[in-house]
Amino acid sequence: DTEVTQTPKHLVMGMTNKKSLKCEQHMGHRAMYWYKQKAKKPPELMFVYSYEKLSINESVPSRFSPECPNSSLLNLHLHALQPEDSALYLCASSQSPGQGILGGTEAFFGQGTRLTVV
Amino acid sequence: DQQVKQNSPSLSVQEGRISILNCDYTNSMFDYFLWYKKYPAEGPTFLISISSIKDKNEDGRFTVFLNKSAKHLSLHIVPSQPGDSAVYFCAAGQTGTASKLTFGTGTRLQVTL
Numbered sequence: 001d002t003e004v005t006q007t008p009k010h011l012v013m014g015m016t017n018k019k020s021l022k023c024e025q026h027m028g029h030r031a032m033y034w035y036k037q038k039a040k041k042p043p044e045l046m047f048v049y050s051y052e053k054l055s056i057n058e059s060v061p062s063r064f065s066p067e068c069p070n071s072s073l074l075n076l077h078l079h080a081l082q083p084e085d086s087a088l089y090l091c092a093s094s095q096s097p098g099q100g101i102l103g104g105t106e107a108f109f110g111q112g113t114r115l116t117v118v
Numbered sequence: 119d120q121q122v123k124q125n126s127p128s129l130s131v132q133e134g135r136i137s138i139l140n141c142d143y144t145n146s147m148f149d150y151f152l153w154y155k156k157y158p159a160e161g162p163t164f165l166i167s168i169s170s171i172k173d174k175n176e177d178g179r180f181t182v183f184l185n186k187s188a189k190h191l192s193l194h195i196v197p198s199q200p201g202d203s204a205v206y207f208c209a210a211g212q213t214g215t216a217s218k219l220t221f222g223t224g225t226r227l228q229v230t231l
Binding site for chain 1: 122152154159160161162163164167207218219220221222223224
């Protein structure tokens with residue numbers, strides 16, 4: 001099983017809504033990530049969890065709140081988003097946090113959640 | 119500040135020919151590099167990687183070359199197939215930084231019949 005599964009695939013939410021994005025992997029990876037990708041732009045890192053602890057927050061606004069309940073699950077809680085937050089949100093996982101390529105650090109990505117904020 | 123750049127936004131190659139995608143980086147601390155392929159509405163798929171201790175890595179039709187002095191890497195696909203048509207991202211990372219990858223801007227490859 002080399003899959004990273006993200007739900008939902010599509011989400012439309014109003015600016016006053018609260019919603020959550022979910023990500024799951026069963027590869028035993030101990031690093032999990034949230035990336036945001038706008039149209040025709042590269043993925044941009046938002047958060048990194050290493051061994052279930054938040055290790056990197058790329059100055060993401062507090063309206064995005066990540067959570068890692070266990071080593072297989074990663075959530076992104078959304079509240080009071082703005083229309084400019086509309087994007088493809090990608091979850092990824094990798095085997096060995098901080099080990100570089102020698103540690104098998106290739107990140108495997110989910111299919112993403114296409115978020116539209118109206 | 120774009121630390122990883124792919125200066126060609128698009129590339130068109132005939133089926134069977136070689137596709138060469140280029141990537142430049144500015145951060146000399148990067149010590150491993152990856153190429154990802156992305157279809158529309160899907161997440162990036164890992165293709166091939168290389169660490170800074172090597173200058174070449176090959177996997178089937180895909181070969182990545184690294185020129186550290188020039189801070190340049192390239193992905194060669196030979197022979198190119200129509201199914202290779204996608205957006206290709208190079209990404210770079212630094213050992214010991216929790217696997218934080220910095221992505222390039224992407225090159226859209228179109229393989230024509």
